[in-house]
Amino acid sequence: DVKVTQSSRYLVKRTGEKVFLECVQDMDHENMFWYRQDPGLGLRLIYFSYDVKMKEKGDIPEGYSVSREKKERFSLILESASTNQTSMYLCASSWPGGDGYTFGSGTRLTVV
Amino acid sequence: GENVEQHPSTLSVQEGDSAVIKCTYSDSASNYFPWYKQELGKGPQLIIDIRSNVGEKKDQRIAVTLNKTAKHFSLHITETQPEDSAVYFCAPRHPNAGNMLTFGGGTRLMVKP
Numbered sequence A: 001d002v003k004v005t006q007s008s009r010y011l012v013k014r015t016g017e018k019v020f021l022e023c024v025q026d027m028d029h030e031n032m033f034w035y036r037q038d039p040g041l042g043l044r045l046i047y048f049s050y051d052v053k054m055k056e057k058g059d060i061p062e063g064y065s066v067s068r069e070k071k072e073r074f075s076l077i078l079e080s081a082s083t084n085q086t087s088m089y090l091c092a093s094s095w096p097g098g099d100g101y102t103f104g105s106g107t108r109l110t111v112v
Numbered sequence B: 001g002e003n004v005e006q007h008p009s010t011l012s013v014q015e016g017d018s019a020v021i022k023c024t025y026s027d028s029a030s031n032y033f034p035w036y037k038q039e040l041g042k043g044p045q046l047i048i049d050i051r052s053n054v055g056e057k058k059d060q061r062i063a064v065t066l067n068k069t070a071k072h073f074s075l076h077i078t079e080t081q082p083e084d085s086a087v088y089f090c091a092p093r094h095p096n097a098g099n100m101l102t103f104g105g106g107t108r109l110m111v112k113p
Helices: none
Strands: A004-006 A010-013 A019-025 A031-038 A042-049 A064-070 A073-078 A087-094 A107-111 B004-007 B010-014 B019-025 B032-038 B045-051 B056-059 B062-067 B072-077 B086-090 B107-112
Touching (some): A010 A019, A019 A031, A019 A107, A031 A073, A042 A073, B004 B086, B019 B032, B019 B086, B019 B107, B045 B056, B045 B062
Parallel strands (some): B010 B107
Antiparallel strands (some): A004 A019, A019 A073, A031 A087, A064 A073, A087 A107, B019 B072, B032 B045, B056 B062, B062 B072, B086 B107
C-alpha cells in the first residue's frame, strides 16, 4: 500500500525553537507539498517541490523553509517557532501531471 | 489565482438521507475537479473526481456533477451512513498551475444515526 509518512503525530515545542517536520513517501513521486490546516481556513499551501533540491513558495511561506535533499523526503522547517504556528501540518505527494494527491496523516504541532 | 468556495460549511443529515455539497470556482480554464474526504485523525483522501469534458460521474453511493458554464461542481452522497461523517474538500485544478490543486474551505458532514 502506497504511503506518505509523517514522522510525528503530535509535537509540542517552545516559542523560539527550531522545529523540523519530516515527510517521507514511498511512491517515487516527483511532487511533494506541505499544507497547514486550521479550522475554517481549509488547507493552505506553505511550500512545494517538483524535484530534488527544488522548492517553490506557496501561499503562506512566511516563517517556514523546506529542504528536499532526496526524492522521497521533504522536510518543513520552522526557523523560530511562534504560537501562531500552532496548527495541523499535512504533507502530500503526487506524480507530475497526475491527478490525485496522497496525503500523510498529519502532524499536530502546538507551540507554547 | 483560483478562488474556491464551498457550501455549506457544515451539514447535518439523518442516516439514509442524501447530502449535497457545492463547490464554486472562479477560473473557467480549470479542467479537473476532485473531491477529498478527511476522516478524524487522518489526512484527506481522494474519493471521486471528474474532468471538464464530462458532466457527471458516479461511484456507488457518491456522484459528482459539473456545470462548467456556471463554474461549480457538486458532491452528492445518497443513502448516507454514519461512516460518511467527515470533512469534505473540493480542489479544482487550473491547467496553468501545473499539478496544483486549490482547496476549498471544507464542509463538515455529520450523519446522525
